[in-house]
Amino acid sequence: xxxxxxxxxxxxxxxxxxxxxxxxxxxxxxxxxxxxxxxxxxxxxxxxxxxxxxxxxxxxxxxxxxxxxxxxxxxxxxxxxxxxxxxxxxxxxxxxxxxxxxxxxxxxxxxxxxxxxxxxxxxxxxxxxxxxxxxxxxxxxxxxxxxxxxxxxxxxxxxxxxxxxxxxxxxxxxxxxxxxxxxxxxxxxxxxxxxxxxxxxxxxxxxxxxxxxxxxxxxxxxxxxxxxxxxxxxxxxxxxxxxxxxxxxxxxxxxxxxxxxxxxxxx
Numbered sequence: 048x049x050x051x052x053x054x055x056x057x058x059x060x061x062x063x064x065x066x067x068x069x070x071x072x073x074x075x076x077x078x079x080x081x082x083x084x085x086x087x088x089x090x091x092x093x094x095x096x097x098x099x100x101x102x103x104x105x106x107x108x109x110x111x112x113x114x115x116x117x118x119x120x121x122x123x124x125x126x127x128x129x130x131x132x133x134x135x136x137x138x139x140x141x142x143x144x145x146x147x148x149x150x151x152x153x154x155x156x157x158x159x160x161x162x163x164x165x166x167x168x169x170x171x172x173x174x175x176x177x178x179x180x181x182x183x184x185x186x187x188x189x190x191x192x193x194x195x196x197x198x199x200x201x202x203x204x205x206x207x208x209x210x211x212x213x214x215x216x217x218x219x220x221x222x223x224x225x226x227x228x229x230x231x232x233x234x235x236x237x238x239x240x241x242x243x244x245x246x247x248x249x250x251x252x253x254x255x256x257x258x259x260x261x262x263x264x265x266x267x268x269x270x271x272x273x274x275x276x277x278x279x280x281x282x283x284x285x286x287x288x289x290x291x292x293x294x295x296x297x298x299x300x301x302x303x304x305x306x307x308x309x310x311x312x313x314x
């Protein structure tokens with residue numbers, strides 16, 4: 048009998064082979080360790096994305112297998128804040144690619160990599176593409192969480208801050224952490240700090256502006272926060288967490304519905 052959700056690291060190698068033969072989708076949470084203000088632990092990105100992925104796996108226990116999180120990510124612009132661990136972009140990208148390739152080569156034809164740290168995103172997407180180039184009949188997908196239209200509606204429904212209030216260690220992330228682990232959040236230290244210079248096309252929020260600019264974090268944030276952490280509540284976090292787990296479960300379902308690609312060399 049399986050114990051649900053199925054945890055990749057707890058399986059024996061024959062059980063891994065069985066999980067692959069059942070057509071399950073491995074879910075790979077990816078985060079980083081970095082400053083998250085005076086009020087949140089540095090493991091915020093890892094803790095939130097792992098919990099969201101676990102929640103999605105619990106929604107689809109027969110279709111998924113949950114991997115341990117990739118803890119360290121790409122955060123060089125946060126290195127002025129003690130606690131940040133940053134992996135070089137090419138090392139991190141290749142690492143994620145190798146994780147995906149390992150899963151594909153063990154028989155998992157569809158893999159979902161779920162990132163929870165903004166500066167990882169392009170690199171995780173590149174890793175997924177590279178894995179599919181090396182294994183053309185696989186489907187390796189990359190996503191963030193709380194990014195679908197349905198999730199955006201939930202965000203707009205619960206938020207009390209304006210644009211810029213949900214960016215980093217903010218109303219959104221703090222609310223999620225309050226829902227998951229309230230004992231680890233010191234709301235007496237939560238601040239509203241929005242030092243990122245906004246222009247017509249550049250801003251930082253859960254959905255950033257189209258013009259991407261990322262200076263050293265310390266150049267615009269004293270506390271490490273970008274957003275309004277003071278408006279966070281556990282009730283908001285519960286609504287956001289439900290939306291996030293539903294969204295990632297929907298991504299898994301869509302991956303399972305897609306046919307595997309068939310490469311055709313046109314030379």
